[in-house]
Every structure is written in structure tokens, then in C-alpha cells.
Amino acid sequence: MKNKPSLLLDFQRCRKYSVNICEPLxxxxxxxxxxxxxxxxxxxIAHTxxxxxxxxxxxxxxxxxxxxEQYSVLFNSYYNAVGPQFPRNRRGLITRPTVTEVLEYRAHVDEHMLELLSNELTAEQEYLIRLGIAHEQQHQELFFTDLKYSLSFNPLFPTYQELPQKLQQQLFSKHTAQPLTWTSFDGGITEIGAANESFNFDNEGPRHKQWLEPFSLANRLVTNGEYMEFIADGGYRRPELWLSDGWALIQKEQWQKPLYWNDVDNVLHHYTLHGNxxxxxxxxxxxxxxYEADAFASWCGARLPTEAEWENAAQSESVITEKSPVLTPKPLQENNSATITQLYQECWQWTSSSYSPYPGYQAAQGAVGEYNGKFMANQLVLRGSSCVTSENHARASYRNFFYPPDRxxxxGVRLAKSQ
Structure with missing residues (x-):
């Protein structure tokens, strides 16, 4: 098979990186x-x-x-066609197998995957291997998000990764804010969706035509300082800014600021994987x-972009593929007001689009068809990538999706306006 050497290398690199990011733990x-x-x-580590x-x-x-054989239950996430799953809300109770046994299981799987990769592969097998690699890269991102959330409850504010002092000052010291400007787009008929030139998830296609009304997109992401102004203006106390479900949620949970923001000696901090x-x-x-993203946009007299608007704008911009060692969003250092910046590497960007199938979409046959298709309800699409996303997942057609309460x-937020 022509692509087998590169496929083998991609597999080995992916598997090695998953273990490497666990080393600080x-x-x-x-x-x-x-x-x-x-x-x-x-x-x-076991599920992948x-x-x-x-x-x-x-x-x-x-x-x-x-x-x-019980691993087939313990480490099955949501594939009903494969068999039963251990309840998600009890995964923290899995004291056995031990970490050592999980790593031995991982080595056992790798040994047999290398055996499989040494043989001639069918097109279906090659696709499943590429899907498995991409799936593991998604879990590498989840490793960071899940670990950060769990560590954040500790009042000691544990540090996952130390940063050099110079880089820390650059990230967490105030700079001159880049002005927010708007880039206009004429709208009309455009095409969105993956063109199948390389691997992509099934929910990224088929590529299809889409009508857009004229719109404008903010040149950068919304900053912490701008969100502080929203809070100071009573953003969490003004029901007219919020969707009904969002207002009910913030009343119930008593949200008054973003997740991870906290006060230390009357100074506003936020917990990061580099410490508080x-x-x-x-x-x-x-x-x-x-909900918070939508409320902020309403406060600004703007709105969230649709996923088609975001992709239409992103298709003309370069994709940053170099992975940053920084595990928190970085301030914008340089800005060209004529271009759209911060599309990738900093924060996923909420859109107003419901996560639903594209015209002509068909889920894959068999259990693997449960990968994306069955989640196409009650969620919103996010676009771009974040500071913890695998580098080859940053592309214009990528469709991430989460429930509106998730944070x-x-x-983060990129603003849009209708013209």
C-alpha cells in the first residue's frame, strides 16, 4: 500500500504522544x-x-x-452496537485495572496493531486506522480539558506544566490591546464542507452549496478585558440579554463570571494548566x-456567526499548523486589520448553528457509524481549534460540537454582524 509507511509513522507518533503528555502526572x-x-x-489511555x-x-x-474481555465493557464509550458500557458518571470509580495494567494493555494492542500494519491493508482498514488516530488525537485534547477541570477544584491550584519566566510574563502581563475591527463579506452562493483531499470526519461533508447574506466578522476574538466590561455592566443580571434556557441556567448555578476565574487578594486570576x-x-x-457567548454578543449589539459564515471567512485565511507549547489562550501580538486572526490555536468559537447533518450526509455502516451521526441533535457547532487541539485538526471544515451549557x-467568542 502506497501510504503505509506514513500511516505507520502517524500511528506510532500518536500513540507515543498520548503517553508523553501523561508524564507530568x-x-x-x-x-x-x-x-x-x-x-x-x-x-x-485505555479507551483509545x-x-x-x-x-x-x-x-x-x-x-x-x-x-x-471485560475491558470491552469498561472502556466502551457510547457504541451501543458493540455492547454494554460502564456508566460514564462512574469512570472515576474504576480502581482496576491499575495504571500499570492499562499501560500493559496499551502495549499489547500496539503489538498487534504493528502486526496488522505490516500486512497489505484494504481501503476500509486504512480509513479505520486513520479514524483511530484522529480519534486518539481528540482524546489527547480531552486529556487536557478534563484534567484542568479536575485539578481546578484543588485550592492549591496545582500546576500541570511550568513555563519559563519570560514566556509567563509575556502571557500574563498586560499589553496594548489590539483594536477590534470588522471585515465585510459580500455573501452569495458559497461552498462549505470538506473536499475529501485528505482525512476528515464524516460530519465535515458532503461539500455543498450554501447561500449567505452579506455579513461582517470581527478580526479577532473577544478579550478578557472586554468581557470584564460586560460583567461590570450587569451582564449576568440582565435577562434581556439572555436566551431563556441560558437565563434559567445562570440563575440556577449562580454564574457571575467565566469558569476558572477567581479572586486572590482582590486581584482577578484564572486557573490554567500553568497554575493560577x-x-x-x-x-x-x-x-x-x-449561552454566555450569545449574551455577550447581544450586549455588544452583535451576534454569533453561523458556521457557514465562519467557514466562508476561514477558507481564504492560512491555517496555523505549528503546535504551541502554551496551554492557555495567548494575547494577540500582531494584527492586520484587513484579515481575520485567531481562527486557530487559541479558543474554539461558538456559532449559532445547530449541529445537524449536511445535505446528503450518510453515517458509515456498522458500529463505527455511531462516531458522529447520532449526536446531531440539541448541540451547537464550534469552529476553529484551541491551544490544546492537535495540530492537524485545525482546518476550515472541522465541526466541533457541544451542548450550550458546556464550558x-x-x-471563546468571535462576533458577527449582519449588513
């Missing part, structure tokens, strides 16, 4: 889980191996024997729910 941190929607690191074992090794490697840090007013505001992901 103590063994007990592998089982941290703060809420039902997050998962322990140990579970992520389960995916390769279930969809590639068991159907294709003769006489394969799993280290423990003073908030830089010029860095992108992050960890907002879809433990690295989610």
Missing part, C-alpha cells in the same frame, strides 16, 4: 475525575486502545486474545458556555 492523578462529563486520564482493538484488531488479527495566574485583559476570554472546553 503522579500515578494517582490518572484517576482524577471531578464531574460526570469528564473522564480520568487512565480511562482515556480499546478503539483499535475493537474496530481493527479483533476483526482482522487471527487468534487474537484480549488481556481481559493573573488575568491578562488582552488575552482571549475562554471557557464560556454557548469546560477551551471555548
Amino acid at each position: 503522579a500515578i494517582e492523578d490518572y484517576s482524577l475525575q471531578a464531574e460526570v462529563f469528564t473522564s480520568p486520564t487512565k480511562w482515556h 486502545s480499546w478503539f483499535f482493538e475493537t474496530f481493527l484488531i479483533k476483526p482482522n488479527v487471527k487468534n487474537y486474545k484480549s488481556p481481559n 495566574q493573573p488575568i491578562n485583559p488582552d488575552a482571549p476570554v475562554c471557557h464560556l458556555s454557548g 469546560w472546553q477551551f471555548t
Whole structure:
């Protein structure tokens, strides 16, 4: 197979990186889980191996024997066609297998995957391997988001990764804010969706025509300083700014600021994977729910973009592929007001678009068809990528999706206006 050497290398790099990002953790941190929607690191490490074992090794490697057949239940996420799953809200109770046993399971799976990769692969097998790699890269991102959420409850504000002092000052010290400007787009008939030139998830296609009315898009993301103005103007106390469900949620949960913001000696901080840090007013505001993003846009006299508007604007801009070592959104250093900046690498950007299938979409046959299609209800699309997203997942057609109340992901705001 022509692509097998690169496929083997991609597989090995992905598997190695998953283990490398766990190195700063103590063994007990592998089982941290703060809420039902997050998962322990140990579970992520095991589940990504389960995916390769279930969809590639068991159907294709003769006489394969799993280290423990009960792993098929423990580490199945949501694939009903495969069999039962261990309840998500109890993953933090999985004390066995131990971390050592999980890593042994992972090595066992890798050994048999290398055996499979040494053979001639069918087109279906190649696609499933690429899907498995992309799936694991998504879980690498979830590793950071879930770990940050779990560590944030500790009053000691644990640091996952130390930053050099110079870089820390650059990130968390105030700079001159770049002005927010608007770029206009004529609208009309455009095309969105993946063009199938390389791997993409099934929900990114088919590519299709879309009508857009004329619109404008903000040149950068909303900053912490701008969101502070929203709070100071009573943003969390003004029901006219909020969608009904959002207003009910903030009343119930008593939200008054973004997730991870906290006061230390009367100075506003936010918890990051680099420790608890003073908030830089010029860095992108992050960890907002879809409801908070929408309310802020209303306060500004603007709105959230549709996913078609976002992709239409992004198609003419460069994709930044270099992965930054910084695990928190960075302030904008340079700006060209004629271009759209911060599309990638800082925060996922909420849109007003419901997550639904594109015209002509068909889920894959079999259990793997549950990967995306069955979630196309009651969620909103986010676009771009974040500071913890795998570098090759940043592309104009990528469709992330979360429920409007969710805010433990690295989610921010880009404003739009109708012309």
C-alpha cells in the first residue's frame, strides 16, 4: 500500500504522544475525575486502545486474545452496537485495572496493531486506522480539558506544566490591546464542507452549496478585558440579554463570571494548566458556555456567526499548523486589520448553528457509524481549534460540537454582524 509507511509513522507518533503528555502526572492523578462529563486520564489511555482493538484488531488479527474481555465493557464509550458500557458518571470509580495494567494493555494492542500494519491493508482498514488516530488525537485534547477541570477544584491550584519566566510574563502581563475591527463579506452562493483531499470526519461533508447574506466578522476574538466590561455592566443580571434556557441556567448555578476565574487578594486570576495566574485583559476570554457567548454578543449589539459564515471567512485565511507549547489562550501580538486572526490555536468559537447533518450526509455502516451521526441533535457547532487541539485538526471544515451549557472546553467568542 502506497501510504503505509506514513500511516505507520502517524500511528506510532500518536500513540507515543498520548503517553508523553501523561508524564507530568503522579500515578494517582490518572484517576482524577471531578464531574460526570469528564473522564480520568487512565480511562482515556485505555479507551483509545480499546478503539483499535475493537474496530481493527479483533476483526482482522487471527487468534487474537484480549488481556481481559471485560475491558470491552469498561472502556466502551457510547457504541451501543458493540455492547454494554460502564456508566460514564462512574469512570472515576474504576480502581482496576491499575495504571500499570492499562499501560500493559496499551502495549499489547500496539503489538498487534504493528502486526496488522505490516500486512497489505484494504481501503476500509486504512480509513479505520486513520479514524483511530484522529480519534486518539481528540482524546489527547480531552486529556487536557478534563484534567484542568479536575485539578481546578484543588485550592492549591496545582500546576500541570511550568513555563519559563519570560514566556509567563509575556502571557500574563498586560499589553496594548489590539483594536477590534470588522471585515465585510459580500455573501452569495458559497461552498462549505470538506473536499475529501485528505482525512476528515464524516460530519465535515458532503461539500455543498450554501447561500449567505452579506455579513461582517470581527478580526479577532473577544478579550478578557472586554468581557470584564460586560460583567461590570450587569451582564449576568440582565435577562434581556439572555436566551431563556441560558437565563434559567445562570440563575440556577449562580454564574457571575467565566469558569476558572477567581479572586486572590482582590486581584482577578484564572486557573490554567500553568497554575493560577493573573488575568491578562488582552488575552482571549475562554471557557464560556454557548449561552454566555450569545449574551455577550447581544450586549455588544452583535451576534454569533453561523458556521457557514465562519467557514466562508476561514477558507481564504492560512491555517496555523505549528503546535504551541502554551496551554492557555495567548494575547494577540500582531494584527492586520484587513484579515481575520485567531481562527486557530487559541479558543474554539461558538456559532449559532445547530449541529445537524449536511445535505446528503450518510453515517458509515456498522458500529463505527455511531462516531458522529447520532449526536446531531440539541448541540451547537464550534469552529476553529484551541491551544490544546492537535495540530492537524485545525482546518476550515472541522465541526466541533457541544451542548450550550458546556464550558469546560477551551471555548471563546468571535462576533458577527449582519449588513
